[in-house]
Amino acid sequence: MTSFQPTPDFAAHLDAQDILRDFRSRFHIPPGPDGQESVYLCGNSLGLMPKAARAAVEQEFADWERLGVEGHFHGTSPWMHYHETLTEASARLVGAKPVEVVVMNNLTTNLHLLLISFYRPTATRYKVLMEGGAFPSDQYALESQVKLHGFAPDDAIVELVPRSGEHTLRTEDIEAKIQELGDSLATIILGGVNYYTGQAFDMAAIARAGHAVGAIVGFDLAHAAGNLELQLHDWDVDFACWCTYKYLNSGPGGTSGVYVHERFANRPDLPRLAGWWGHDPSDRFQMKKGFRPMAGAAGWQLSNAQIFPMAIHRAALALVEEAGGMAVLRRKSEQLTAYLEFLIRGLNLPASRLEIITPQRPEARGCQLSLLVHQQGRELFDFLAAKGIIADWREPNVIRLAPVPLYNSFQDVQRVGAALAGWLTR
Template sequence: MNYQNTLAFAQELDRQDPLYHFRDRFYFPQVNKQDAIYFCGNSLGLQPKSAQMYIDNEMYKWANLAVEGHFKGEEPWFNYHELLAPATARMVGAKESEVVVMNQLTVNLHLMLVSFYRPEGKRFKIMTEAGAFPSDQYALETQVKFHGYNPDEAIVELFPREGEHTLRTEDILQSIKQHGEELALVMMGGINYYTGQVFDMAAITKAGHEAGALVGFDLAHAAGNVPLYLHDWGVDFAVWCTYKYLNSGPGGTSGVFVHERHGNDPGIPRFAGWWGHDADVRFQMKKGFIPMQGAAGWQLSNAQILPMAVHRAALELVDEAGGMEALRAKSEKLTGYLEYLINDVHVGKEVLEMITPTDPQARGCQISLLVKRDSRLLFNKLMEAGIIVDYREPNVIRVAPTPLYNSFEEVYRFSEILHQCLER
């Protein structure tokens, strides 16, 4: 697309945007008594206006049915999680039996590692990207320690080449091949939270399997951001949160994918809880764990009804907007426009460096700006001007225009304010 650095051009793109009206379905925070330009959906998505209604429905059931709400009324709590499976499966490219919504992200990651990190003999290593989100790093570190290994020996970190900020796919694949006989698991983020790089999950999965390893992904920054095809790619497992691009509230519930070749194998080691037990005999309260078929067999406890109600409202908006393909189509234009405008800001070019890939296929709806001096000052000035973005140590500002509620005019306004801040 031939972009233009004018307000009229941005407004025309908004007029042509079939998703523009969805911004009216969200609440925006106020700065200086005006709607903020909210480019922080990669940290916490906005609140859907429908979320309150969905919570109120469950509060009404709690007030009027109490414990009977598990089995009576519309949409009993006993199988409430099943209401989320169809939309979840569509979002991540899976069969409904391969997904379940439960717990929170790092809890689910540990549960998956119990089942899919099973070191034996010389095959004991885990491969991941250097600079993964800290929670992933801590999970991997403590899991390998639990098995009696030294993290410095058991965890293989992948670093970009000198002078580069992102990993090259060929280097990832070569490293998998190099460590193949020692690899038990390849476990990476689908999108790196810091740089915004989308990894080639299909190629990584294929290479990992060819090396004899299992392959899993943390999709915290990928779910709701880019189209996923977890079943077709053959990914062994994946986990994600729902409070970023899926707009399901702070500390919201989490999602899990387990490929059917594992989900239908009751012999896979796992940590069990009664909600993962065969639902037909769950209330017989007998010893002897019998896992449910599919990803549901990894559940531990009763469903978190109120967070799931919010998530249900948010998932319905994704479906109503046309699903991930429609969101992705707008996202590529929106982020492309942001990139164009940042490159068109001539003042302060020596201060800013874009560390997110320029290839639209290798990034989601985030551009990370490395600020070479006074990074906190620039961040503070943007926030004071009503631009809500995200700061990551030591000197990166992450800017994430999301397609469901952000506009092209907002991207244009951001570039204007950025230019003014750099001039000062």
């Protein structure tokens, strides 16, 4: 960070060197209060709209208009197999084999479907390990799942909390808790990146530790997919799911992805909530009783594809692929986030006023920095908004800033630093 400079000229110089700079023009950037492009740093909540999205959906409207039901078989991209057009890119996105991924439903629905299969408690092995302060959807899902099996959430759910005076979890403490729970631990389910602090967990280490005590290990990748370079298969993760409307820019309430390790690919004995679309396609249309799941993650499907959300997702995934994939995006992301950190730390604010609670090590965070503002936090958030900087406020006093490599620039980040400096000198 010592080589950075806080000036507009320096930021423009970095943008000129950026091999991804032209991708910004492929997105709709919301205008700020002055009518100029805003600085949009809220991709960790909802990513921006790709300009290709509208045409992608219009194509499916056209096929529906022209073909009706025959669009399932004779459309430009026949709907019967539409979800399959997302498989290869989704596998590359999360570091998986194609048989291990499927796109379907939405995130919390998929989390429940996976927990039906991968939280199988017994009288003695029934504990679930999650991070304290996980996103409410995960908390509610796990509460309901343990109740479904007759356990009390306060007993069955174990929450990881940071050490006193710290904001994030240490990997060695997670591993120690896993070892402590031992053969009482049934399932681990953590966010790949914690939504509040922006901490990225060491998923490979957690998977190793969990498997060592006989537990199943899964992750909610809502804030990790499209943000981190993932290698789910090589990390030996058992299951995972993610949304596509944050860093994957696939529209509000967009579709979701699922990963199930190939060791479970041919396990029809696994309990699951079955649906017609997950049945073996060789005789699906014979409409017989007796569910026989497809091999791999596809066997967890319930219903046919959500064509319009998937069309947007396909257009958005194509941008990730065109950019060179997550390895390329991650390199820029690390530099953008480091520049933002440099500018904030350069303000020399005392910790009693403002702290960055996101880990400083690049491998321990995504592109998000969470600012814990001890004084006038909401006023600062509103001040940034008035300057055309769209950030995210989380109660009670955290501002989340997420510079996304596909559409954010170094000049965006420099504008944030300048606005923060202006706030201090009002």
